[in-house]
Amino acid sequence: xxxxRRSAPTEGRRDRAAPVARxxxxxxxxxxxxxxxxxxxxxxTIFDVAALAGVSYSTVSRVxxxxxxxxxxxxQRVRVAxxxxxxxxxxxxxxxxxxRTGAIGLLALELxxxxxxxxxxxxxxxxxxxxFDLLLCTTHDRREKEAQYVARLSHGMVDGLLIILPRxxxxxxxxxxxxxxxxxxxxxxxxxxxxDVIAADNRGGARQAVAHLAELGHxxxxxxxxxxxxxxxxxxxxxxxDALAAAGLPFDETLVAQGDFLxxxxxxxxxxxxxxxxxxxxxxxxxxxxAFGVMRAARELGMRVPDDLSVVGFDDIPEASYVxxxxxxxxxxxxxxxxxxxxxLAELVRDQTEPAMRMIxxxxxxxxxxxxxxxxxxxxxxxxxxxxAAGASVAAAVAAASRSRSRD
Amino acid sequence: xxxxRRSAPTEGRRDRAAPVARxxxxxxxxxxxxxxxxxxxxxxTIFDVAALAGVSYSTVSRVxxxxxxxxxxxxQRVRVAxxxxxxxxxxxxxxxxxxRTGAIGLLALELxxxxxxxxxxxxxxxxxxxxFDLLLCTTHDRREKEAQYVARLSHGMVDGLLIILPRxxxxxxxxxxxxxxxxxxxxxxxxxxxxDVIAADNRGGARQAVAHLAELGHxxxxxxxxxxxxxxxxxxxxxxxDALAAAGLPFDETLVAQGDFLxxxxxxxxxxxxxxxxxxxxxxxxxxxxAFGVMRAARELGMRVPDDLSVVGFDDIPEASYVxxxxxxxxxxxxxxxxxxxxxLAELVRDQTEPAMRMIxxxxxxxxxxxxxxxxxxxxxxxxxxxxAAGASVAAAVAAASRSRSRD
DNA sequence: GCACGGACTGTAAGCGCTTGCAACCCCTTT
DNA sequence: AAAGGGGTTGCAAGCGCTTACAGTCCGTGC
Numbered sequence: 001x002x003x004x005r006r007s008a009p010t011e012g013r014r015d016r017a018a019p020v021a022r023x024x025x026x027x028x029x030x031x032x033x034x035x036x037x038x039x040x041x042x043x044x045t046i047f048d049v050a051a052l053a054g055v056s057y058s059t060v061s062r063v064x065x066x067x068x069x070x071x072x073x074x075x076q077r078v079r080v081a082x083x084x085x086x087x088x089x090x091x092x093x094x095x096x097x098x099x100r101t102g103a104i105g106l107l108a109l110e111l112x113x114x115x116x117x118x119x120x121x122x123x124x125x126x127x128x129x130x131x132f133d134l135l136l137c138t139t140h141d142r143r144e145k146e147a148q149y150v151a152r153l154s155h156g157m158v159d160g161l162l163i164i165l166p167r168x169x170x171x172x173x174x175x176x177x178x179x180x181x182x183x184x185x186x187x188x189x190x191x192x193x194x195x196d197v198i199a200a201d202n203r204g205g206a207r208q209a210v211a212h213l214a215e216l217g218h219x220x221x222x223x224x225x226x227x228x229x230x231x232x233x234x235x236x237x238x239x240x241x242d243a244l245a246a247a248g249l250p251f252d253e254t255l256v257a258q259g260d261f262l263x264x265x266x267x268x269x270x271x272x273x274x275x276x277x278x279x280x281x282x283x284x285x286x287x288x289x290x291a292f293g294v295m296r297a298a299r300e301l302g303m304r305v306p307d308d309l310s311v312v313g314f315d316d317i318p319e320a321s322y323v324x325x326x327x328x329x330x331x332x333x334x335x336x337x338x339x340x341x342x343x344x345l346a347e348l349v350r351d352q353t354e355p356a357m358r359m360i361x362x363x364x365x366x367x368x369x370x371x372x373x374x375x376x377x378x379x380x381x382x383x384x385x386x387x388x389a390a391g392a393s394v395a396a397a398v399a400a401a402s403r404s405r406s407r408d
Numbered sequence: 409x410x411x412x413r414r415s416a417p418t419e420g421r422r423d424r425a426a427p428v429a430r431x432x433x434x435x436x437x438x439x440x441x442x443x444x445x446x447x448x449x450x451x452x453t454i455f456d457v458a459a460l461a462g463v464s465y466s467t468v469s470r471v472x473x474x475x476x477x478x479x480x481x482x483x484q485r486v487r488v489a490x491x492x493x494x495x496x497x498x499x500x501x502x503x504x505x506x507x508r509t510g511a512i513g514l515l516a517l518e519l520x521x522x523x524x525x526x527x528x529x530x531x532x533x534x535x536x537x538x539x540f541d542l543l544l545c546t547t548h549d550r551r552e553k554e555a556q557y558v559a560r561l562s563h564g565m566v567d568g569l570l571i572i573l574p575r576x577x578x579x580x581x582x583x584x585x586x587x588x589x590x591x592x593x594x595x596x597x598x599x600x601x602x603x604d605v606i607a608a609d610n611r612g613g614a615r616q617a618v619a620h621l622a623e624l625g626h627x628x629x630x631x632x633x634x635x636x637x638x639x640x641x642x643x644x645x646x647x648x649x650d651a652l653a654a655a656g657l658p659f660d661e662t663l664v665a666q667g668d669f670l671x672x673x674x675x676x677x678x679x680x681x682x683x684x685x686x687x688x689x690x691x692x693x694x695x696x697x698x699a700f701g702v703m704r705a706a707r708e709l710g711m712r713v714p715d716d717l718s719v720v721g722f723d724d725i726p727e728a729s730y731v732x733x734x735x736x737x738x739x740x741x742x743x744x745x746x747x748x749x750x751x752x753l754a755e756l757v758r759d760q761t762e763p764a765m766r767m768i769x770x771x772x773x774x775x776x777x778x779x780x781x782x783x784x785x786x787x788x789x790x791x792x793x794x795x796x797a798a799g800a801s802v803a804a805a806v807a808a809a810s811r812s813r814s815r816d
Numbered sequence: 817g818c819a820c821g822g823a824c825t826g827t828a829a830g831c832g833c834t835t836g837c838a839a840c841c842c843c844t845t846t
Numbered sequence: 847a848a849a850g851g852g853g854t855t856g857c858a859a860g861c862g863c864t865t866a867c868a869g870t871c872c873g874t875g876c
Binding site (some may be wrong): 464466467470476478479481503506507564779 | 860
């Protein structure tokens with residue numbers, strides 16, 4: 001048997017290629033070759049490669065995994081055999097045996113909004129870079145689904161999880177933590193003890209945006225908030241207040257309208273804001289989508305942006321620069337957030353004991369075409385009829401409406 | 409031993425919950441409980457559930473897979489045990505044992521363009537609907553990578569493959585076919601014998617677009633083609649010629665500019681087209697992105713769209729309706745193509761013997777703001793100086809240029 | 817010239833699950 | 847009362863790979 005192994009690689013290879021496998025070598029003890037069963041597909045396995053190369057299957061495994069302790073000649077011989085058979089390792093089998101899958105999972109709410117796709121682009125880019133496969137799961141806000149996904153994913157599908165979570169912390173996070181499963185949360189701007197989090201500086205960004213409006217001379221600056229369950233939403237309100245305070249402007253509850261980051265709600269909120277006795281001359285929307293809603297409302301009211309109303313968004317999704325006029329907004333480095341998330345996750349997968357950390361990325365104000373100084377002070381002072389200066393009959397109607405019910 | 413099994417479920421359950429596992433039951437022959445080795449994580453396995461429920465592991469497996477031949481009481485008992493332990497099946501293990509993964513792979517060139525994300529949205533939606541997980545792979549046009557991905561994916565990662573392939577057929581497709589691995593190709597509008605293909609009616613769509621321009625009175629209609637390696641590109645040229653012929657217009661080679669579906673190239677091509685002695689009054693761009701390039705060039709030349717130049721795109725990516733003026737384009741049902749791809753793939757996974765088919769989805773012309781009748785005939789006739797009517801000095805310069813070199 | 821460490825290689829024992837088959841139960845049929 | 851049969855259940859044998867451990871071989875130091 002031993003002399004056997006020593007047979008010169010070259011001719012050894014040839015006679016191994018013959019149909020008859022040398023018994024007790026190709027088929028290890030207790031593994032009777034291949035049963036008649038199914039035989040799913042005739043895909044070559046590690047055993048076929050081993051037989052062809054005239055080595056044991058574990059040696060093939062070592063070659064596949066670039067492990068040391070394989071003679072260079074042997075390695076070559078195995079490589080040739082693999083190429084010859086067109087061998088590709090079975091992913092599930094390695095995952096099962098090794099406990100590693102080489103993939104990461106990405107959990108996102110949906111794919112509709114550019115907000116998510118922007119992050120996903122960053123994730124995809126970096127995942128490819130560090131050699132992870134990407135499993136994309138969208139939850140469509142179905143909480144039960146979400147927990148299920150997480151369970152499945154963390155049980156043999158992926159090595160780590162990236163969760164875009166602009167909301168409250170769900171229960172499964174606790175479970176992941178206790179199972180010491182690597183995960184990173186993206187866009188979760190609130191307390192998350194023991195979790196690795198990547199978020200943008202929401203408060204700072206909002207402050208920049210509102211400070212910009214104040215500098216332009218606006219005194220009545222409204223905010224349309226994001227979804228109240230999102231921490232980022234809260235942070236942006238704080239930034240708004242910071243900026244007001246810094247500019248010496250009073251905080252006025254009537255200038256705070258609740259939104260949900262989406263367009264329709266912002267549209268509605270804007271109509272309500274403008275109906276007030278003292279409507280704002282500028283609106284800070286908590287997302288670009290919301291800003292689009294503001295602009296649509298303005299258009300309907302016959303107001304021009306930015307002449308009659310200034311608008312600032314948040315996020316800088318691609319559409320922001322397409323619309324007319326292009327939107328002034330706060331750049332949130334979405335793509336970079338995705339990239340950073342993967343980088344961090346890769347570290348965690350490598351070393352499970354890394355202490356959790358929180359990573360805050362800077363935001364930048366991007367001044368484009370939707371902000372300008374407020375319309376002449378006169379209009380601002382002559383409330384109610386002020387807007388009528390915008391000229392459209394719709395505006396007049398709103399003005400009339402706001403006169404009749406002085407406060408909402 | 410036999411009487412044992414018959415022990416009444418109720419009290420049987422209790423004593424099974426006791427720490428001591430009944431030897432030879434919890435641990436099957438040749439499987440000595442759990443070795444001291446690693447024990448990766450203390451995740452419950454099917455054996456733990458079996459022990460707790462007082463049944464064999466295969467019964468648990470049957471419950472997991474909703475198979476018949478399990479007594480309802482037993483089923484319940486197992487369910488309770490699973491819930492109690494927080495059991496979740498190990499995905500790789502099932503994949504290895506069963507040969508099915510419950511996932512499909514999606515191979516896309518990249519994620520940057522809305523073209524791909526639109527398809528992906530459809531894929532994601534339908535995948536969730538039919539219960540497949542989605543593995544997203546972007547190739548970034550690195551051919552070697554692509555073949556590798558396909559090999560990996562088809563070896564135990566996914567049950568089927570969706571390939572967005574607006575290009576020539578790569579070699580690995582042949583391999584997939586010979587391995588009888590289920591796959592569907594999306595957006596591949598040319599011959600693909602034996603392959604399942606989903607594509608839009610590129611020829612028909614182009615015909616509609618160009619017919620629309622002809623109906624508006626345009627006589628000199630240019631086309632900026634797509635990437636020549638794409639079958640869809642070729643089909644759109646055919647549609648263009650169809651429409652010209654139908655309208656009794658001659659086919660003029662000088663009105664065909666080669667593009668690549670992308671913006672910069674189209675921008676350049678437009679500048680060249682307009683520099684001609686007899687510039688077109690309308691341009692059919694083979695993609696929306698290309699149409700944006702046309703519009704940018706027109707802007708630079710001081711021409712107004714659609715007054716001086718009509719533009720039609722193809723695809724109807726979301727940005728098409730955002731730009732000003734909103735783009736007249738051919739709606740390609742990208743999302744539906746993604747959905748249809750998954751539906752078809754699901755069928756193939758279920759029944760490998762399905763004969764291959766080709767599915768062509770209809771396109772729709774969406775008239776928006778970039779098309780109008782050509783500028784007064786006069787201008788069209790008085791070539792060279794005609795454009796100067798557009799007014800801008802840039803246009804004059806181009807006119808001058810076109811005079812000096814009467815034909816390119 | 818022989819024990820010894822190091823470089824390779826092979827063997828066994830799983831990873832956690834599915835599934836064909838055999839065994840068993842209880843109940844009907846003859 | 848014995849045979850037959852359908853519904854349940856358990857067992858064994860894998861799926862294709864990784865990896866601890868146990869050799870095997872060779873070159874070296876004494």
